[in-house]
Amino acid sequence: MTAPRDRVDAAWRMLADLGVTITDLRDDLRARRPIPTVAEYLPQVAAAAGPGARRTYGSYWARMRTLWGHRRLDEIAATDVEALRHEAAGSARSRRNSRSGRHAGEHVIAAARAVFNRAIADGLIDAGASPAHQVAKPRRLPNTRRALTGGELAQINEAARAGGDDVVLDALLLRLHTETACRRGGALGLHLGDLDVANGQILLPEKGGTQRWQPITLNLARHLLALATARGAVLPTDELLRYRTGRALTSRRYDHLWKRLGGQLPWAAMLGVSTHWLRHTTLTWVERHFGYGIARAYAGHTNSTGPATTTYIKADIHDVAKALSAMTGQPHPLAISTDSPPN
Numbered sequence: 001m002t003a004p005r006d007r008v009d010a011a012w013r014m015l016a017d018l019g020v021t022i023t024d025l026r027d028d029l030r031a032r033r034p035i036p037t038v039a040e041y042l043p044q045v046a047a048a049a050g051p052g053a054r055r056t057y058g059s060y061w062a063r064m065r066t067l068w069g070h071r072r073l074d075e076i077a078a079t080d081v082e083a084l085r086h087e088a089a090g091s092a093r094s095r096r097n098s099r100s101g102r103h104a105g106e107h108v109i110a111a112a113r114a115v116f117n118r119a120i121a122d123g124l125i126d127a128g129a130s131p132a133h134q135v136a137k138p139r140r141l142p143n144t145r146r147a148l149t150g151g152e153l154a155q156i157n158e159a160a161r162a163g164g165d166d167v168v169l170d171a172l173l174l175r176l177h178t179e180t181a182c183r184r185g186g187a188l189g190l191h192l193g194d195l196d197v198a199n200g201q202i203l204l205p206e207k208g209g210t211q212r213w214q215p216i217t218l219n220l221a222r223h224l225l226a227l228a229t230a231r232g233a234v235l236p237t238d239e240l241l242r243y244r245t246g247r248a249l250t251s252r253r254y255d256h257l258w259k260r261l262g263g264q265l266p267w268a269a270m271l272g273v274s275t276h277w278l279r280h281t282t283l284t285w286v287e288r289h290f291g292y293g294i295a296r297a298y299a300g301h302t303n304s305t306g307p308a309t310t311t312y313i314k315a316d317i318h319d320v321a322k323a324l325s326a327m328t329g330q331p332h333p334l335a336i337s338t339d340s341p342p343n
Contacts, residue, residue: 035072035073035074035124035125036072036073036124037069037070037071037072037073038064038065038068038069038070038071038072038073038076038115039065039069039070041073041115041118041119041124042061042064042065042115044118044122045061045114045115045118046058046061048118049114052207053114056107056110056111057107057110057111057114060084060088060107060108060111060112061111061115063084063087063088064084064111064112064115067080067084068080073115073116073119073124073125074124074125074129076131077131078131078132078134078135080131081108081109081112081131081132081134081135082135084108084112085105085108085109085135085138086105088104088105088107088108089104089105091104105137105138106137106138109132109135109137110137112131112132112135113130113132113133115132116130116131116132116133117130144271144272145276145277145280146277146280147277147280147281147284147285148273148277148278148280148281152267152268153178153278153281155265155268156174156261156265156268156273157171157174157175159260159261159264159265160174160257160261162264163260163264164257164260166243166244168227169227169241169243169244169249169253170257172220172223172224172227172241173187173241173253173254173257174278175220175223176216176220176224177275177278177279177282178278178281178282179216179217179220179282179324179327179328180202180204180214180216180282181278181279181282181283181286181298181299182204182214182279182300183207183275183276183279184251184254184275184276185205185207186204186205186206187241187249188241188248188249188250188251189204189205190202190203190204190205190239190240190241191236191237191238191239191240192228192229192233192234192235192236192237192238192239192240193235193236193237194240195221195224195225195228195240196213196221197218197221197222197225198333199333199334200215200216200217200218200221200321200332200333200334201213201214201215201216201221201317201334202214202216202221202224204300206300212300213317214300214317214320215317215320215321215324215332215334215335216324217324217328217330217332218330218332218333219330224240227241227242228240228241228242231243231244231245231246232246254274254275258273258274258275261273279299282298282327283295283298283299285327286298286323286327289323289326289327290319290322290323290326293314293315293319294315294319294320294323296315297314297315297316297317297319297320298315298320298323317334318334318335318336321333321334321335321336322335
């Protein structure tokens with residue numbers, strides 16, 4: 001029920017006579033409302049976060065709980081966040097392609113900002129009182145990832161077929177990522193019902209819960225179906241990629257694969273080659289031979305924001321199929337011309 005306007009005006013006049021402002025009222029209301037401790041509030045932050053955020057920031061939130069768990073949110077200072085950033089950077093695992101802990105420090109600040117953004121949204125602190133936003137993120141260095149040469153890609157595929165405990169699975173994984181330029185999460189999210197063998201395409205799960213049909217060669221489609229059914233996939237909801245035991249594939253398979261390939265190919269270990277390098281390789285080739293618009297569609301970026309001209313250069317699945325056919329040298333049923341208007 002809305003209060004009558006004259007009563008509201010009278011209340012405002014009374015507050016003005018008392019010298020009370022809306023800021024004073026908000027501060028008083030917040031003072032009467034208990035501010036939770038970091039340990040009390042973090043479970044709410046994690047529950048409201050998506051699976052990707054929980055996976056990326058979970059270890060940093062756990063560290064915050066250990067260091068700051070007994071302190072209220074409004075007792076955390078920018079110095080505390082800065083100290084945690086340096087600690088994370090100093091203890092980051094050293095790799096050949098590491099950046100001296102810069103990514104770990106960046107993730108600490110992002111994790112802290114996620115906590116205090118939620119606290120601001122819940123009305124627990126003011127927008128300008130977030131200590132995490134008073135600490136600058138480390139400047140991101142240029143990415144060292146690049147497209148592989150034809151010779152390097154051939155060496156990787158040969159090494160994958162030369163050893164390991166599941167050569168068929170490893171070879172199909174590399175082929176799947178090379179043909180589709182999909183991310184690891186997209187491949188791991190595939191189900192038997194997402195595979196269209198007749199038309200040579202798969203329904204890729206993407207970031208943000210979206211999906212898109214991506215062409216693959218008929219040869220790859222048949223081999224993916226054979227592997228899935230031989231390893232126990234029956235229902236459309238059954239996972240497509242599976243171990244010999246029938247268990248669904250996990251991201252650990254990728255870690256195992258690239259560790260093995262790095263042991264066989266020292267240059268790959270030195271560069272830190274990973275599955276995402278295959279995405280770079282394919283999309284670079286498509287852009288060089290078919291242009292930016294088709295490369296953007298191939299990557300699944302058709303709905304992302306960008307320059308205004310991207311509105312007019314959208315490509316469709318037939319354009320992507322033509323690029324795939326040219327890249328693999330195999331005909332594709334969806335690689336039909338749409339250049340001319342229909343009669």
